[in-house]
Amino acid sequence: xxxxxxxxxxxxxxxxxxxxxxxxxxxxxxxxxxxxxxxxxxxxxxxxxxxxxxxxxxxxxxxxxxxxxxxxxxxxxxxxxxxxxxxxxxxxxxxxxxxxxxxxxxxxxxxxxxxxxxxxxxxxxxxxxxxxxxxxxxxxxxxxxxxxxxxxxxxxxxxxxxxxxxxxxxxxxxxxxxxxxxxxxxxxxxxxxxxxxxxxxxxxxxxxxxxxxxxxxxxxxxxxxxxxxxxxxxxxxxxxxxxxxxxxxxxxxxx
Amino acid sequence: xxxxxxxxxxxxxxxxxxxxxxxxxxxxxxxxxxxxxxxxxxxxxxxxxxxxxxxxxxxxxxxxxxxxxxxxxxxxxxxxxxxxxxxxxxxxxxxxxxxxxxxxxxxxxxxxxxxxxxxxxxxxxxxxxxxxxxxxxxxxxxxxxxxxxxxxxxxxxxxxxxxxxxxxxxxxxxxxxxxxxxxxxxxxxxxxxxxxxxxxxxxxxxxxxxxxxxxxxxxxxxxxxxxxxxxxxxxxxxxxxxxxxxxxxxxxxxxxxxxxxxxxxxxxxxxxxxxxxxxxxxxxxxxxxxxxxxxxxxxxxxxxxxxxxxxxxxxxxxxxxxxxxxxxxxxxxxxxxxxxxxxxxxxxxxxxxxxxxxxxxxxxxxxxxxxxxxxxxxxxxxxxxxxxxxxxxxxxxxxxxxxxxxxxx
Numbered sequence: 001x002x003x004x005x006x007x008x009x010x011x012x013x014x015x016x017x018x019x020x021x022x023x024x025x026x027x028x029x030x031x032x033x034x035x036x037x038x039x040x041x042x043x044x045x046x047x048x049x050x051x052x053x054x055x056x057x058x059x060x061x062x063x064x065x066x067x068x069x070x071x072x073x074x075x076x077x078x079x080x081x082x083x084x085x086x087x088x089x090x091x092x093x094x095x096x097x098x099x100x101x102x103x104x105x106x107x108x109x110x111x112x113x114x115x116x117x118x119x120x121x122x123x124x125x126x127x128x129x130x131x132x133x134x135x136x137x138x139x140x141x142x143x144x145x146x147x148x149x150x151x152x153x154x155x156x157x158x159x160x161x162x163x164x165x166x167x168x169x170x171x172x173x174x175x176x177x178x179x180x181x182x183x184x185x186x187x188x189x190x191x192x193x194x195x196x197x198x199x200x201x202x203x204x205x206x207x208x209x210x211x212x213x214x215x216x217x218x219x220x221x222x223x224x225x226x227x228x229x230x231x232x233x234x235x236x237x238x239x240x241x242x243x244x245x246x247x248x249x250x251x252x253x254x255x
Numbered sequence: 256x257x258x259x260x261x262x263x264x265x266x267x268x269x270x271x272x273x274x275x276x277x278x279x280x281x282x283x284x285x286x287x288x289x290x291x292x293x294x295x296x297x298x299x300x301x302x303x304x305x306x307x308x309x310x311x312x313x314x315x316x317x318x319x320x321x322x323x324x325x326x327x328x329x330x331x332x333x334x335x336x337x338x339x340x341x342x343x344x345x346x347x348x349x350x351x352x353x354x355x356x357x358x359x360x361x362x363x364x365x366x367x368x369x370x371x372x373x374x375x376x377x378x379x380x381x382x383x384x385x386x387x388x389x390x391x392x393x394x395x396x397x398x399x400x401x402x403x404x405x406x407x408x409x410x411x412x413x414x415x416x417x418x419x420x421x422x423x424x425x426x427x428x429x430x431x432x433x434x435x436x437x438x439x440x441x442x443x444x445x446x447x448x449x450x451x452x453x454x455x456x457x458x459x460x461x462x463x464x465x466x467x468x469x470x471x472x473x474x475x476x477x478x479x480x481x482x483x484x485x486x487x488x489x490x491x492x493x494x495x496x497x498x499x500x501x502x503x504x505x506x507x508x509x510x511x512x513x514x515x516x517x518x519x520x521x522x523x524x525x526x527x528x529x530x531x532x533x534x535x536x537x538x539x540x541x542x543x544x545x546x547x548x549x550x551x552x553x554x555x556x557x558x559x560x561x562x563x564x565x566x567x568x569x570x571x572x573x574x575x576x577x578x579x580x581x582x583x584x585x586x587x588x589x590x591x592x593x594x595x596x597x598x599x600x601x602x603x604x605x606x607x608x609x610x611x612x613x614x615x616x617x618x619x620x621x622x623x624x625x626x627x628x629x630x631x632x633x634x635x636x637x638x639x640x641x642x643x644x645x646x647x648x649x650x651x652x653x654x655x656x657x658x659x660x661x662x663x664x
Contacts, residue, residue: 056297061285067304 001182001201003221004228005210009170012206016101016168018232019202023099023164025235050075073123073152084123084152097162104169107131108177108190112153115189121155156194164200167192172208179212265290267299268653269307273639275318276609277629286318288635291652295631313639316647317605320613320627321359321636322590325438325620326396326486326520326547328364330554334562335363335380338372342379350389352555354657356589357612357646359636360391360626362437364549367399367410374431381435385636385651393620394437397430398486401441401451402466406491409577409584410466411566419446423454436460437620440486442467443477456481461620463520464502466491471504478511484619485519487549488536489528490583506540518619520547523597524588526574530600537601545619546593546612551575551585595644605644 006012052072060070071090077083091097107115107129114129128136133147140146159165169178181192182203188194195201210218270286277284287294287307299305329335331352333345346363353361363380365373377395385391399407400416407415418425427433439455440463441448452462464477465486470493474482485492485502493501500507505517523533523546537544548554553561553570560578561568567578570587577584588596590612598608610627617627625634635653638646649657 052301053297056300060300061296064306066306067300070300072301 001195001203002224002228003182003217004202004204005218005222005225006204006206009206012168012170012204015232016166016204019166019204020099020101022232022235027098075148075150075152080125080152084125087123087152087154088158091158091161097159099164099166100159100162101166101168102159104167104174104177104181104192105132106135106173106177108180108192110156110159110167110192110194112151113156113191115191117156117188117191119186119188119191119194120157120160122158123152123154126151126153156191160194160198164202165195165198166202166204167195169203169205169209171206172211174205174209175211175213178203178205178209183213183217266308267294267305269296269310270313270318271310273313273316273318275629276320276606276613279606279610281317281606286629286637288653291635291654293629293631293633293635317609317640317642317644318629318637319357319609319640320617320629320633321390321638321649321651322357322546322594322612323393323616323620323627324353324358324361324548324550324590325393325484325545325616326364326398327353327361327550327554328366328585329552330550332552332556332561334552335376336365336368336372337562338368338375342376346380346392347389350385350392353390353590354649354651355646355659357591357594357638357640357649358390359385359638359649359651360393362393362396364396364398367402367407367414369414370429370431373397373429377430377432377435382437385656387651387654387656389656391636391651393622393626395435396438396440396463397436398440399466400429401426401445401448402491403442403444403468405468406442406466406493408466408491409566409568409582417445418448418451422447422450426451426455433458433460438463438484440465440484442469443473443482444469448477449480452477452480452482456483464492464505467502468493470499470501471508474502474505475508475510478505478508478515478517483515483518484545485517487522487527487547488519489532490522503536506536506543516543516618518543518545518615520545520549521597522547522549522586522588523593523600524548524573524586525596525600526588527583527586533597533600537603541603541607543615544611545615546590546597547616548588548590548593549586550589551587554587554589591644591646598644608644 004015006015055072071087073087074083102110104110109115112126112128112132113121114126114132127150133144133149136147137144177190180190184193186193186196266289268288273286274281275284275286285296287296330349333349335346339345365376380392380395382394383392399410400414401418402410402415404412404415416429438461443464444467455462461484462482463484463486464474464482485505488503495501495503506519511517521528521533521536521544551568553568553575558570561570568575568584569578573588575584575587576582594608594612597611598605613627614623617623626636629637636651639648641647647659648655
């Protein structure tokens with residue numbers, strides 16, 4: 001794995017965004033070649049706190065993605081398991097997930113794969129653990145009764161099939177989960193630990209999230225930041241455009 | 256249907272690179288329009304799976320709901336109170352010219368006039384939707400003749416009336432018809448005003464208090480009967496007195512029906528109200544403030560003599576007087592000038608200044624679901640403003656109806 005440690009939440013976010021940008025450019029997507037970005041999914045549609053609203057307000061409305069290319073699990077579907085199965089098929093049809101981006105729960109879960117989830121699970125309906133419900137309460141005015149208790153989620157196995165996995169972890173309240181995920185063994189009680197067996201995982205975190213890690217681990221990975229930061233440098237194609245621009249600005253002088 | 260997503264097949268317009276006034280804040284959001292209404296892009300994205308047919312870059316400008324002027328007596332030489340043969344074309348001229356001031360809906364106002372004038376004029380000014388032809392007519396504002404002699408201001412004394420004899424029937428006989436009427440200004444101290452106010456309110460007509468010597472108690476009683484507006488606060492009413500605040504006291508009265516917001520018109524042209532008085536009113540009750548122009552036919556014309564109702568007025572720069580006197584006879588400041596002056600004089604937020612000219616008048620008339628707002632489902636009547644609140648373009652039902660010279664390519 002690569003463990004990327006930045007000072008603050010905003011820097012961690014920026015690093016992750018640049019990384020995703022670079023990966024998309026390197027992949028060179030086109031009409032027949034989808035760069036599939038996977039994200040954990042969940043709650044039913046209509047609610048302002050639904051994943052649809054979240055994705056719209058925080059991502060889709062800021063970019064020019066075509067609605068046809070977005071697929072969000074529908075928690076209101078008549079046959080939930082069929083919805084999940086269809087989702088797995090859509091992933092296959094799009095050529096598999098190129099990069100999966102997710103977070104980690106305080107209980108170490110990835111997507112809504114709560115402690116005890118099979119590490120080879122697929123997209124399915126899950127009942128949420130109390131920890132997760134408490135964590136989600138802030139989106140429902142703090143009223144526990146309003147928080148949905150079930151969610152549709154991609155499975156651990158589904159994410160393991162992605163060609164690359166990026167996990168974002170920020171804040172001291174996630175520190176213990178991060179410790180369990182990378183310094184202890186693979187364990188279905190801390191499902192993020194499954195990615196120790198994935199060939200290409202990137203964990204992006206801030207200082208606070210490393211509070212439960214060994215000093216040795218943190219020092220090692222911080223020492224690698226010089227190398228890791230190269231991954232987010234503007235790519236050759238963008239640099240080329242920049243040099244073109246600066247050259248054209250020289251023209252007035254030569255006239 | 257109100258609140259709907261517009262005709263599903265129609266073109267979807269996306270206004271980008273702008274700040275829109277929504278929920279009392281200027282948000283960095285795109286404005287989506289379809290079928291003349293504001294569209295919810297999230298629903299479009301997830302339910303219809305569509306993108307915009309056309310994008311328009313707004314150059315970082317402000318998009319605010321179109322201004323609504325509920326008190327305007329005419330302009331550009333047109334006098335709404337004159338019983339000409341073709342009242343309609345006069346209204347149409349004003350409706351078209353005020354688009355450049357950012358006004359997308361208005362209430363043509365008639366000052367105190369003899370019954371013959373009302374009988375001739377009122378039926379000729381129907382409620383009408385706005386469009387490229389001009390701002391929409393929401394209904395008439397009849398200011399007078401049931402007002403106080405003492406506080407008549409520029410209204411002609413000869414045509415003042417009372418409804419002591421037959422209350423509402425007298426009023427109806429004077430106006431001829433109440434079709435097309437949206438607001439009536441009257442003085443509540445006149446005998447039997449309560450019956451009249453109740454009857455008008457029951458018919459959906461907004462009653463406004465003005466040109467009156469009523470004390471606070473009488474004004475509060477009038478509000479209980481249904482009055483909802485105050486015509487040009489401070490002007491043509493008793494001055495504020497600390498032991499009897501008069502009509503002005505309604506702004507902070509605790510004797511009004513619970514949950515009722517009293518609205519009040521203010522002419523923020525720099526002349527009709529001293530900026531300090533403007534600030535006092537604004538600070539006492541900011542949510543009820545409605546900017547009005549009270550513009551007279553001389554709006555948009557130069558200095559000189561012009562007619563207003565049955566009288567002559569003299570225009571001198573930014574002020575207009577009853578000819579030969581020192582009595583103010585109405586303003587000639589366009590609505591966008593009033594908005595800018597209000598902003599500068601009160602130091603209020605840009606959001607509040609814009610709401611005072613759009614949302615508040617819409618709320619007064621009970622139209623806030625479709626006018627004076629950029630919420631989903633509302634009519635797409637809006638203005639494009641630069642940071643100093645100068646009007647760059649005006650849209651009605653999502654169609655460009657006016658554009659500033661500099662903006663034209």
